[in-house]
Amino acid sequence: xxxxxxxxxxxxxxxxxxxxxxxxxARRIGSGRTVLLADASRGQLxxxxxxxxxxxxxxxxxxxDVSDRGSVDELAAEAAGEGRVAAVVHTAGVSAVQGAAxxxxxxxxxxxxxxxDAFEGVAGxxxxxxxxxxxxxxxxxxxxxxxxxxxxxxAGELLGIGGVKAVGDSATRAYIVSKRxxxxxxxxxxxxxxxxxxxxxxxxxxxxATAMAKAEAEGxxxxxxxxxxxxxxxxxxxxxxxxxxxxxxxxxxEARYITGTDLLVDGGQAAWLRHHRPD
Numbered sequence: 349x350x351x352x353x354x355x356x357x358x359x360x361x362x363x364x365x366x367x368x369x370x371x372x373x374a375r376r377i378g379s380g381r382t383v384l385l386a387d388a389s390r391g392q393l394x395x396x397x398x399x400x401x402x403x404x405x406x407x408x409x410x411x412x413d414v415s416d417r418g419s420v421d422e423l424a425a426e427a428a429g430e431g432r433v434a435a436v437v438h439t440a441g442v443s444a445v446q447g448a449a450x451x452x453x454x455x456x457x458x459x460x461x462x463x464x465d466a467f468e469g470v471a472g473x474x475x476x477x478x479x480x481x482x483x484x485x486x487x488x489x490x491x492x493x494x495x496x497x498x499x500x501x502x503a504g505e506l507l508g509i510g511g512v513k514a515v516g517d518s519a520t521r522a523y524i525v526s527k528r529x530x531x532x533x534x535x536x537x538x539x540x541x542x543x544x545x546x547x548x549x550x551x552x553x554x555x556x557a558t559a560m561a562k563a564e565a566e567g568x569x570x571x572x573x574x575x576x577x578x579x580x581x582x583x584x585x586x587x588x589x590x591x592x593x594x595x596x597x598x599x600x601x602e603a604r605y606i607t608g609t610d611l612l613v614d615g616g617q618a619a620w621l622r623h624h625r626p627d
Contacts, residue, residue, distance in 0.1 A: 358382045358406065360430045362423070364414060364463060365439035366396040368558035369480065372588035373437050376596050378405050382430050386412035386423050387440065414440045414459030417503065420466045428470040435599040436477040438463045449515055449522035453507060456526035461503045464537050464548065473545030476599035479534055480591070481552045483614040485527035487621045498529040499536040527552070531610045538608025547607035549598045554614025557585040579624070582615030 359381045363374045366387035374383050383405055387393045393409030400407045410426060413419045427433050440463075441456045460479055467477060490498070494511030506512060506529070515521040534550040541548045555573060577583060594613045597603055612618055 358430075359432050359434035360384060360427050361434055362386065362427050362436045362467070363439065364412065364423075364437070365441065365480075366392045366409070367439065369553075369556065369588045369591055370437075370439040371396055371400070372592040373439065373595050374400060374405065374407065375403075376589070376592035377435060377437070377599060378407065381406070381434065383407040384410050384423070384427050384430065386410045386414075388413050412440075414438075414462055415454040417462045417466070420459075420462040424466040424470050427467075432472065433467070433470050433475050435475070436463070436467045436471075437480070437595055437599070438477070439480045441480070444519040444523040447519065449517050449519045452519050452522040453512065453515070453526055456523065457506060457512070457529050458503055460526075460530045461506065461533055464533055465503070468537065468540055468544070468546075471541060471544045471546035475541075475544070475546035476603075477541070477546070477548040478595050478598050479530050479548070479550045480595075481530040481534075481550045481610065482523075482527040483552045483554045483612055483618040484524045485529075485531045485552060485610075486612065486618040488524045488528035490525065490528060495528075495532055498525075499532040534610065535608050542607060547603070549603075549607060550610045551591060551594050551598065552610050552612050552614065552618075553586055553591045554582065554612075554617040555585045556591055557587055576617055576620065576625075577615075580615065580617045580620035582617060584615070586613065586615060 361378055361381045362384045363370050364386040366385055374385060385397055385407055390411050397407050397409040410423055412423045442452055490511045494509055497509045512525060515525055531550050534548055537548050555577060591613055594611055
């Protein structure tokens with residue numbers, strides 16, 4: 349593995365999640381920058397950081413549990429200590445077949461809040477953050493009161509919100525609610541980020557060809573997911589590179605007037621669910 353040295357003027361990019369999507373994003377936006385790659389798995393971090401380093405990236409793995417605010421605060425402080433934080437891309441998450449409802453909520457819901465809040469403190473002029481949500485969030489069925497609470501309530505209160513407690517033991521429902529919460533949280537955070545000269549947005553992919561999607565396809569909802577791909581007209585899964593392209597746009601200069609919004613990258617899947625799915 350080639351040891352990379354990052355000069356004092358090198359911008360810093362933080363990518364949480366060392367899975368297929370995180371790797372594609374690190375490759376897409378990491379050239380010429382110091383990349384801090386964060387994941388809960390030390391083994392996965394070592395493997396991916398070594399691979400990217402061999403490809404010429406200045407990358408370092410930082411073990412991070414996004415469900416633990418203290419762990420995320422340490423990541424943010426480490427990033428700020430490396431140089432100017434240019435971009436933060438939050439991909440870390442678990443699917444409904446990878447964890448119980450409680451785990452999904454702690455990682456996907458609370459974890460995203462922790463990352464947004466921790467990195468707001470180190471964001472400066474020109475910093476851009478993108479949270480990877482899901483098109484599932486666009487078909488969530490939550491009341492106005494629940495949505496308002498999910499957007500702004502302190503992290504310690506989120507699991508007590510009615511719409512969150514109502515997911516019960518359903519990991520699928522927990523996933524949908526958490527992903528809608530991600531979109532809402534980004535919207536609400538945009539004002540504070542703007543006051544720091546920074547921007548924050550979310551991307552909502554449809555079914556993307558990653559290990560997570562493969563696990564879903566092999567799970568109880570797999571047949572329904574594959575049917576949706578065909579019926580919606582997409583006819584295929586998305587690729588991690590297509591999501592990475594959307595992220596690159598949102599953190600780049602072409603999107604300097606875009607903040608507090610969500611970009612669907614789903615091949616029309618959410619539109620089909622809203623308007624064409626049979627009752």
